[in-house]
Each structure stands twice: as C-alpha cells, then as structure tokens.
Amino acid sequence: MVMGEMWSQVGSVIASLMFAYAMFQQYFPYDLRRYLSKYTNKILGFVYPYIEITFHEYSGDRFKRSEVYVAIQNYLSANSSSRAKRLKAHDIKDSKSLVLSLDDNEEVSDEFQGVKLWWTSYKSVPKNNSFSLYPDSDEKRYYRLTFHRRHRDLITSSYLNHIVKEGKGIAIKNRQRKLYTNGSNDSWYGGKRTKWSHVLFEHPASFDTLAMDPKTKQEIINDLLKFKKGKEYYAKIGKAWKRGYLLYGPPGTGKSTMISAIANFLDYDVYDLELTAVKDNTELRKLLIDTSNKSIIVIEDIDCSLDLTGQRKKKEKEKEEDKEQSKDPLRKKAEEEDMNKSKVTLSGLLNFIDGIWSACGGERLIVFTTNYVDKLDPALIRRGRMDKHIELSYCSFEAFKVLAKNYLDVESHDLFSTIERLLGETDITPADVAENLMPKSDDEDADVCLKNLVEAIGKAKEDAIRKKAEEEEKLKAEEEAKLKAEEEEKKKAEKEKLEKEKESEGNSGKEDVKCNGTLDKEVKENGSVTT
Ligand SMILES: Nc1ncnc2c1ncn2[C@@H]1O[C@H](COP(=O)(O)OP(=O)(O)OP(=O)(O)O)[C@@H](O)[C@H]1O
Numbered sequence: 384m385v386m387g388e389m390w391s392q393v394g395s396v397i398a399s400l401m402f403a404y405a406m407f408q409q410y411f412p413y414d415l416r417r418y419l420s421k422y423t424n425k426i427l428g429f430v431y432p433y434i435e436i437t438f439h440e441y442s443g444d445r446f447k448r449s450e451v452y453v454a455i456q457n458y459l460s461a462n463s464s465s466r467a468k469r470l471k472a473h474d475i476k477d478s479k480s481l482v483l484s485l486d487d488n489e490e491v492s493d494e495f496q497g498v499k500l501w502w503t504s505y506k507s508v509p510k511n512n513s514f515s516l517y518p519d520s521d522e523k524r525y526y527r528l529t530f531h532r533r534h535r536d537l538i539t540s541s542y543l544n545h546i547v548k549e550g551k552g553i554a555i556k557n558r559q560r561k562l563y564t565n566g567s568n569d570s571w572y573g574g575k576r577t578k579w580s581h582v583l584f585e586h587p588a589s590f591d592t593l594a595m596d597p598k599t600k601q602e603i604i605n606d607l608l609k610f611k612k613g614k615e616y617y618a619k620i621g622k623a624w625k626r627g628y629l630l631y632g633p634p635g636t637g638k639s640t641m642i643s644a645i646a647n648f649l650d651y652d653v654y655d656l657e658l659t660a661v662k663d664n665t666e667l668r669k670l671l672i673d674t675s676n677k678s679i680i681v682i683e684d685i686d687c688s689l690d691l692t693g694q695r696k697k698k699e700k701e702k703e704e705d706k707e708q709s710k711d712p713l714r715k716k717a718e719e720e721d722m723n724k725s726k727v728t729l730s731g732l733l734n735f736i737d738g739i740w741s742a743c744g745g746e747r748l749i750v751f752t753t754n755y756v757d758k759l760d761p762a763l764i765r766r767g768r769m770d771k772h773i774e775l776s777y778c779s780f781e782a783f784k785v786l787a788k789n790y791l792d793v794e795s796h797d798l799f800s801t802i803e804r805l806l807g808e809t810d811i812t813p814a815d816v817a818e819n820l821m822p823k824s825d826d827e828d829a830d831v832c833l834k835n836l837v838e839a840i841g842k843a844k845e846d847a848i849r850k851k852a853e854e855e856e857k858l859k860a861e862e863e864a865k866l867k868a869e870e871e872e873k874k875k876a877e878k879e880k881l882e883k884e885k886e887s888e889g890n891s892g893k894e895d896v897k898c899n900g901t902l903d904k905e906v907k908e909n910g911s912v913t914t
C-alpha cells in the first residue's frame with residue numbers, strides 16, 4: 384500500500400515537472416530561457432568536470448562535408464570501431480572499401496598519452512513535421528568528444544591535430560587512385576572546372592615484376608622512399624618537395640611499366656600530360672595547379688611531344704614568306720590547323736617543372752620518358768629539373784630471371800646458361816623476352832616457352848648480324864658512291880678547266896686575226912704600211 388502510494392507520488396511529481404518544462408519551453412520569453420540556461424551550465428560546470436567539443440558533419444558550407452568530421456570518422460573507424468558494439472557500414476566516394484563507422488548514439492573510448500576520452504556519435508532530427516521528398520535531408524550528424532577539463536591543453540593542442548592528421552592519412556590509404564589525362568574539353572570535378580579527366584588507376588605493375596638490374600632497382604626504391612619521407616628535409620634545404628625522373632631507353636624496355644610500378648609503390652595518383660593537347664603556356668600552368676598532392680606527372684616521349692626549340696621562330700618566318708599566298712583556301716586551312724597546334728614553348732615547360740608555380744602543393748614526382756635522350760635540350764634535363772636519369776636498356780640475364788620467375792614460376796633451368804650466353808651477345812628488349820615467355824596455350828609449359836625464347840634470341844642475333852652486314856654494305860656503297868661522285872666532280876672540274884683554257888687560247892687567236900684584219904684594212908686604205 385505504502386509502496387503504491389510512493390509510486391503514484393513519484394509519477395505525479397514527474398508529470399508536474401514535465402508540465403512545468405513544457406510550459407517553460409512554450410511560454411517563457413527566449414531571452415529569459417537563454418539567460419537561465421547560461422547560468423544552469425555555469426552551475427553544472429562546478430559539479431561536472433568534463434568538457435565537450437562537438438564536430439558537425441556540415442558546418443558553414445551546406446553542401447560540403449566538413450573535412451574534420453570526415454577525418455574523425457576515418458580515425459574512429461580505424462582505431463575505435465572494433466570496440467564499438469553498433470556500427471554502420473557505408474561506402475564513401477573514392478574509397479576502396481566499405482567504411483565502418485559508429486552508429487548513431489554509440490560511444491567509444493580512446494586513449495592519448497595516457498589520457499582517456501570518449502567519442503559519441505549523434506544524430507539530431509529537426510522537429511518540424513513538414514513533408515520532404517528527401518526525408519533524411521535535414522538530419523544533422525555530429526561527433527562529441529568528452530574529456531576531463533584538466534587535460535584541456537593537451538587535447539586542444541595535440542590530440543585534435545593528431546586525429547585530423549591520422550584521419551587524413553587513413554583516407555589517402557583507402558582512396559582509389561586515379562589516372563588523369565588532359566583533353567581539350569573542361570570537365571567538372573569536386574564542384575570546380577578542370578581540364579583533367581580521370582579513370583581509376585588499376586595497373587598491376589610493381590617493382591617485384593619489373594625486370595631490371597637488381598642494384599639499380601634497389602637504388603630507385605631507396606630514392607623514392609627518401610623522397611616520400613622527405614617533407615621536413617626539403618623544407619630544411621629550401622627546396623620545393625618535388626623530384627624529376629628521366630627514363631630513357633629503346634622502345635619496349637619498360638619505361639611506362641616503371642611509371643606504373645612507381646605509382647603503385649608510392650600510392651600516388653598519375654597525371655598523364657599530353658603536351659600536344661595543351662594550347663599554350665598559361666594552360667600548362669593551370670593544369671599544374673589543378674594537380675593534387677601525392678601525384679606523378681608524366682610526360683611520355685618528350686622528344687616527340689613538341690618541337691620545343693625552333694618551333695615558334697620557324698613558324699613566324701614561314702608566315703612572313705607566305706603572306707601573299709594566304710588567300711589560297713588550302714593554305715588557309717593549313718594555317719587554321721597551325722593555329723590549333725600547341726604553342727607551348729621550351730621556357731614554358733621549364734617553368735612548369737621548376738618555376739615559382741611548381742612549388743604550389745607538394746609531394747610531386749615529374750617523370751619524362753624518351754627513346755632518344757640525345758635529342759633533348761640540355762636545359763630540360765639538367766639536374767634540379769630531371770634529378771635522376773634512369774636508363775632502361777635491353778634485357779640482361781638478371782632481368783630475364785625476374786621475367787622467368789613472373790611468367791613461368793621458374794628459378795633455374797638447363798636452358799638458363801644458354802640464355803645467359805645468348806643475352807650477353809644479343810640486344811633484345813624485355814618486351815620481346817616477356818612475349819616469348821608467355822604461354823600461348825594450356826599445352827605450353829616452361830620448357831616450350833624457354834625453347835621459344837632461345838629460338839627468338841637466336842633469330843634476333845641473326846637479324847642483328849644481317850642488319851649489321853647490310854648496314855656495313857650500305858655504308859660501303861655510300862662511301863663508294865661518295866668517292867665516285869668526288870672523282871667525277873674532279874674530272875668535270877678538270878674538263879671545265881681545260882675547256883676554259885682552250886677557249887681562252889682560241890680567243891687570243893681570234894684577237895690576232897682581228898688585229899691583222901684591222902691592219903689589212905688600214906694598209907688597203909693608206910696604200911702603205913708604216914712601222
Ligand atoms: N623491364 C620490364 N619488366 C617487365 N616487363 C617489361 C619490361 N619491359 C617491358 N616489359 C613488358 O613489355 C611491355 C611494353 O613495355 P613498356 O610499355 O613499359 O615499354 P616502354 O619502354 O614504355 O616502350 P615505349 O618507349 O615504346 O613507350 C609491357 O607491357 C611489359 O609487359
């Protein structure tokens with residue numbers, strides 16, 4: 384009986400409190416409520432020693448998720464979500480895998496330098512009952528961080544920076560990398576106009592599968608690692624955090640494959656820059672500014688991309704000469720095509736690589752490839768612009784062993800010694816070796832493929848010998864033709880000399896005759912000769 388009475392009293396007290404609260408919310412002036420809540424919080428502050436910080440998903444810009452919120456989400460999904468009981472799985476744009484984050488109103492604890500703190504995820508739903516086509520569009524999510532007030536300095540100065548840095552790092556690790564290329568049309572990405580368009584970068588090449596001299600390979604890997612970790616070092620020496628690589632060698636020696644391997648190794652995006660599609664130097668600069676950090680900017684076959692030296696001068700001279708003929712419709716069309724051609728100059732490209740603008744952002748690798756390194760302007764490839772020159776050459780025995788392991792899972796074989804000898808005598812590209820090592824049907828095993836390779840190298844050797852002989856013959860023929868031409872020229876000159884001499888002799892005879900003729904005439908006229 385007593386118990387029942389007590390419960391009914393409690394019930395009525397709660398009901399009265401709720402009624403009073405509702406009245407307070409409904410009828411108290413806003414200013415008075417604010418005033419009261421301020422003092423309530425102050426009083427609470429004396430008894431409740433914890434500080435709370437909230438991080439909203441959308442703050443300021445309504446259409447852009449807060450970067451800090453995303454970083455916290457990533458951090459918590461990697462560090463604390465394993466301890467949470469309720470999780471939410473969702474796919475994030477540009478992320479490789481599903482992201483697990485705390486479900487609404489779930490709390491996890493974290494520890495930083497011995498200090499314990501708590502993260503809670505909240506969802507607030509607005510009270511208006513208006514109908515919306517997008518029911519969830521007004522939901523607001525936020526994280527709340529709670530910690531003891533004596534750790535205030537540590538948390539605000541170090542922990543929050545630590546969280547944002549870690550969260551961004553995790554996002555970079557999880558992101559799907561992209562292969563960008565510049566076309567002539569603008570596209571929209573991330574709410575802004577850009578000249579780059581992209582696809583997912585999915586090339587499987589790696590340094591393990593790259594066939595080359597192991598020592599050079601290790602040297603490149605070390606160089607890349609040093610570069611990746613070199614943020615402070617580059618700042619210390621006062622250099623922009625970027626590095627230039629020049630890859631050169633005959634076609635099919637793995638230049639493009641190496642670029643993919645580098646991108647996979649460093650976890651960078653790739654920007655494949657097509658120089659001929661760039662209108663002018665200004666556009667080149669815009670493209671550079673539009674690249675993200677942690678990226679490789681590639682210019683393939685730089686020697687063929689543009690005539691970067693005499694191009695402009697030649698064109699202008701031609702224009703002057705052809706001014707009068709410009710009415711011709713065919714010529715007009717050719718001129719229009721000329722106008723559409725790239726006007727990127729060597730100095731524009733040099734500025735792109737290491738001008739003032741090149742320092743915007745950081746962690747960029749610029750890679751040039753070429754088949755003919757000698758054709759390039761020395762200014763373009765000097766150290767500081769192209770810091771590391773890497774030659775990719777014909778297949779060595781070491782490189783072959785890597786390919787044999789990759790393609791056939793073979794590390795030793797009877798034919799290896801023959802192949803070693805043949806490779807020492809013959810130039811064959813890794814691309815050709817790889818093609819021969821690849822089984823073309825289920826019946827072809829390692830033996831067959833290696834035999835095919837021996838045959839192919841033998842053939843390449845014969846071809847090389849034949850080509851050399853042909854070239855020598857050609858050279859000999861050219862030399863002979865040259866000698867013959869020289870002899871003929873000599874003979875012709877002698878003949879001409881003789882003819883000239885004869886002519887001059889003849890002329891002097893005629894003059895005598897002419898003299899004599901005049902004399903006769905004078906004799907006839909005077910009737911006597913005076914001496
Ligand atoms: N060093 C190498 N290691 C592994 N595979 C290679 C190597 N070189 C060439 N290959 C194979 O040969 C193919 C062609 O190589 P790649 O495109 O990298 O040559 P490249 O040097 O870029 O040639 P190009 O100068 O014509 O552009 C690749 O698909 C790859 O499979």
Ligand SMILES: [Mg+2]
Pocket residue numbers: 638639640683752
């Ligand atoms: Mg290539």
